[in-house]
Amino acid sequence: MTTTVEALNELRTDVAALVQQWRQSGRYTPRPDAWLRGYDRDFTRALAERGWIGMTWPRDLGGQERSNLERLVVTEELLRGGAPVAAHWIADRQIGPAILRHGTRELQDEFLPRIAAGELTFCLGMSETEAGSDLAAVRTTAFRDGDDWIVRGAKVWTSQAHRSEYAYVLARTDTSGDKHAGLSELIIDLSADGVEIRPIEDLQGEHHFNEMIFDDVRVPGRWLIGEIGNGWTQVTEQLAFERGGPERIFSTWPVLEAAIDALSADPPDETHARLGALIARGLGLRRMVYDVATALDRGEAPITAAAMTKQLGNAFEVEVIETIRELVPTEPRPPGPGLANQLGDALLASPGFSIRGGSSEVLLSIIGRAEART
């Protein structure tokens, strides 16, 4: 799939214009890490109306059949604006593609058009208290009851579960064998009987994390994604693809933007070299993100490249914060508008960067194994 540079530029301008319009009319305030924390259903619907959610999916499933490169342009401009995109980000990036790859046509028809229309928020039920980086250790079970599944267990670190209609859940459908076998992916309706959602406050004192408790929740059989027992393969594939996106380098962009504005007038002497060193790194990393998107468009599975990009990118996001901290004459303050507050917001969010979506330890292990095989 090829897209002309002109078409990409036009798309970029269109997305930037919408973001600017919302920002300047005060309908949202830019903040770092907004793809996880900034939640606004109206903004999500505004994007959906323009066809910018699920845009790579088939048209008859609500998509636009556009390229991953076009999707990159859209997601980049949303990150640039620190826009409130958490209501659809996970479904657009991860759940939709998983249903598209492995789901039945019936399942695709049931969910994908509504995701693309911005009507549904999905959250990710992967981690558990005893299964963090070791995802295969999940203990949540799903057992057959007629055509249905009965799910019992608990998930944790589930961002936006309290605002979501559905959860994607990794559960054990067979407890007899190896821990990587017997796992399956299911969709759970969070309004169903037996679902309890408890808030977890993060470092900001903010509520986006939750614990989800499933007490014999009944799930229709058709909501199992892909093959029974193939969950491990499906979930690692899904994680591999979602890793290499621009949110792994641009989570702290709004702070950098505010800092450059503040520094431009009278930059201290060391500013130019420090900023230049930072941007040099950012340019290389952004090209890696671009290369991942074009590899996906060629139908490749750039698993190692995506892991490298995320690992280096997360370190870069923190380097942005620390470089600014050393250059601007301000102390970080609790989250809010303004450079000092954005700096504090980003700093408090930063430990999560290299934990979510595959911790740096796990990514280095994946890269190390790939290297040893070469």
Add this chain to the structure above:
Amino acid sequence: MSDDMLKGIANNVFTGAGDLDSSDGRPADVWNTAVELGWPWVGIDESAGGAGGEQDHILSLLRAVGAHGAAIPLLETWVGLQVLAAAGHDIAAAGVVAVAGARPTDTVVYNPAAGTVRGRLPGVPWADAADQLVVSVHGAGDIHALLVDRGADGIAITREDNLAGEPRDTVEFDDVPVTVLDGAPPAEAVLDLIALGVVAQTVGAIETASRLTREHVTTRQQFGTPLVRLPVVSSMLAQLASERELAATAFAAAAGDPNPELVAAARVTAARSSTVVARHAHQLHGAIGTTREHDLHRTTRRLWAWRDEWAPPQWWARRLGTTVLDRGVDGLWDLLTAPPKGN
């Protein structure tokens, strides 16, 4: 000719060439082969006396020079020939050409009345071995470069080496007669061209250091198992590999679109990656890597030398940062998200 073919040829040439080191400031013997194969003329227009082909081709050859640690003046001669060709000189039999004066700290003074040059330039690659020196000058109006014959009166050259044993001589001009190279590119453009070549060589050296390290940790046994089975070793190998890919990516971006920003970014990135790669490669090799007997030093000594040559990374970072502050935050975003050119 495809890039892979060229890489294959270069690898064959260097692998079969015997000693690749410089001796007393002279190129390794394989330089003669490189000249016979026409490498210094690759990527220069045929109409100007070059061999034609893409700039990517010479960059692939320079990557191979770095990968093999071959002490030959290919980068310097190639850049020198470009400058000579731009000034309309015949470059068919130019010999070894040294380039000097392009660094921001370099100061030589051209005297237009006498047609001579004065000044002292330290760290000039291959100056003693050169047949001709192409000397960039700053602040001389339309005159950007001078041609100096190695045998001219008033030149004094002191032989010195860099950390990798490559000649980096000090040149003193005491009112030496010169030929003005009308039409030559400005010093900064020459510096960018050299920097791109240094990055190509650096990426080649990084790739070799990475390969040697991978081979070592997957074959060397300690505690009854290959080293790479130790999680800390595997993690360091992964960090090294990530830096290698980042450097190669930054190089590809600059090679495809050699504008001042991407060249500076690639130069800064290659230097930082060199630091991590050299450190991790040595740590993972253990004691054997610290010897002259083992091949690792052929690349790591070069990485340590090259990262600071032709203006240190701080200078390049400062240049890039100055552009970023001048253009403001929207200009920075345009720079970051500009559609890649080439490759």
